[in-house]
Amino acid sequence: xxxxxxxxxxxxxxxxxxxxxxxxxxxxPVVAALVSADGPATISELVDLDVQLxxxxxxxNLAVLEEVGAVTRVVAHDDRVRFxxxxxxxxxxxxxxxxxxxxxxxxFELAADAESALRGALARIGRSTRFRMDLxxxxxxxxxxxxx
Amino acid sequence: xxxxxxxxxxxxxxxxxxxxxxxxxxxxPVVAALVSADGPATISELVDLDVQLxxxxxxxNLAVLEEVGAVTRVVAHDDRVRFxxxxxxxxxxxxxxxxxxxxxxxxFELAADAESALRGALARIGRSTRFRMDLxxxxxxxxxxxxx
DNA sequence: CGAGTATCGAGAATCGATCTCGATCGAGGG
DNA sequence: CCCTCGATCGAGATCGATTCTCGATACTCG
Numbered sequence: 001x002x003x004x005x006x007x008x009x010x011x012x013x014x015x016x017x018x019x020x021x022x023x024x025x026x027x028x029p030v031v032a033a034l035v036s037a038d039g040p041a042t043i044s045e046l047v048d049l050d051v052q053l054x055x056x057x058x059x060x061n062l063a064v065l066e067e068v069g070a071v072t073r074v075v076a077h078d079d080r081v082r083f084x085x086x087x088x089x090x091x092x093x094x095x096x097x098x099x100x101x102x103x104x105x106x107x108f109e110l111a112a113d114a115e116s117a118l119r120g121a122l123a124r125i126g127r128s129t130r131f132r133m134d135l136x137x138x139x140x141x142x143x144x145x146x147x148x
Numbered sequence: 149x150x151x152x153x154x155x156x157x158x159x160x161x162x163x164x165x166x167x168x169x170x171x172x173x174x175x176x177p178v179v180a181a182l183v184s185a186d187g188p189a190t191i192s193e194l195v196d197l198d199v200q201l202x203x204x205x206x207x208x209n210l211a212v213l214e215e216v217g218a219v220t221r222v223v224a225h226d227d228r229v230r231f232x233x234x235x236x237x238x239x240x241x242x243x244x245x246x247x248x249x250x251x252x253x254x255x256f257e258l259a260a261d262a263e264s265a266l267r268g269a270l271a272r273i274g275r276s277t278r279f280r281m282d283l284x285x286x287x288x289x290x291x292x293x294x295x296x
Numbered sequence: 297c298g299a300g301t302a303t304c305g306a307g308a309a310t311c312g313a314t315c316t317c318g319a320t321c322g323a324g325g326g
Numbered sequence: 327c328c329c330t331c332g333a334t335c336g337a338g339a340t341c342g343a344t345t346c347t348c349g350a351t352a353c354t355c356g
Contacts, residue, residue: 054336097279114269121262130293131245139287145278
C-alpha cells in the first residue's frame with residue numbers, strides 16, 4: 001500500500017466532517033490497521049493487528065466509515081465480512097479475486113482495454129436486466145495458491 | 149427453469165451414488181425446492197417453499213449435495229448463503245448480478261464474444277497473480293430495480 | 297430376517313455481527 | 327477555565343444464521 005497516509009486521513013476527516021462526525025482516537029487506529037492490512041481484512045484480523053481495539057468499537061466505526069464512504073465492505077466466500085479503504089481514498093482502482101476454497105481475497109487490476117471491453121459488455125447487460133450495473137466492483141472466484 | 153426434472157434427478161442420483169450416497173426422501177424435496185426457486189435461494193426460502201422440510205436436514209443435505217457437485221453455494225451481500233443447482237445439471241451457464249443493497253441475486257448470461265474476451269483477460273490475470281482463475285463464476289455488484 | 301451404515305429431525309451449541317447502556321470525550325459558549 | 331450536550335467509547339448482552347449432537351429410522355446387502 002503506497003498511499004500518503006496523512007493525505008488519506010485528511011480524506012477520512014473530510015468525509016466524516018461532511019456528515020457531522022469526528023475522526024476520533026477510536027477511528028484512527030482502525031484506518032491505520034486497514035492501511036497496514038494487505039488487502040481486504042476481517043474484523044478479527046484488524047483486532048489482531050491492533051490489540052488495543054475493542055471489537056464492538058471496530059464494528060461500529062467500520063459501519064460509520066462505510067456510511068461516509070471511507071471504507072468498503074467486501075463479501076467473500078468464508079462467512080466473514082471484510083473491509084478495505086475506499087478507492088476514492090487510496091486512488092488504487094482494483095477488483096477482487098476470491099478463493100472459493102479458503103475465502104482469501106486478493107486484489108487485481110484489469111488492463112485498460114479489457115476493462116473498457118468489460119464495461120461495454122456489462123452496460124449492455126444492465127440494460128437487458130433489471131439491474132443497474134455500476135461496475136464498482138468485480139468479484140471473481142478462483143483458487144488461491146495456498147489451496148489445493 | 150426449463151430443465152427436464154427427471155433427467156436432473158438422474159444426474160443427482162449419479163453424483164450421489166458416485167460418492168456412496170443415496171438420493172433419499174430427504175434430498176429429493178430439497179432439489180425440487182431448488183428447481184422451483186427462481187435463482188439462488190437461501191435455506192429459509194427453501195424451507196418456506198416446502199414446509200415439510202426440517203431446517204437442520206436442509207443444511208445437511210445441501211452440504212452433501214454441494215460435496216458431490218450437484219449444487220453450488222452462492223455468497224451474496226446479505227449475510228445469508230444461497231444455493232443453486234450446479235450448471236452441470238441444469239445445462240444453463242450463467243453468472244450472477246448481486247444487489248449490493250438488499251442482497252438479491254439475479255442470473256445473467258454474457259454474449260459469447262464478451263464471454264471469450266473476458267476469459268482471455270482473466271487467464272492473463274491468473275498468470276500474473278497467485279490465483280488460478282477458473283471463471284467458474286463471475287459475481288457482479290449492481291443495484292437491483294427494487295432498490296433506490 | 298439381521299447387521300451395518302447412511303439419514304433423519306429436533307434441539308443444543310457456535311460464533312460472527314449487532315445492540316444496549318452507562319461512562320467519556322471534545323467543541324463551543326459563557 | 328468551567329459547563330453543556332451530543333458524539334463516542336467499551337464491555338457485555340443479545341440476535342440469528344449455521345453447525346453439531348444424538349437417539350431413532352430407513353436402506354442395502356448378505
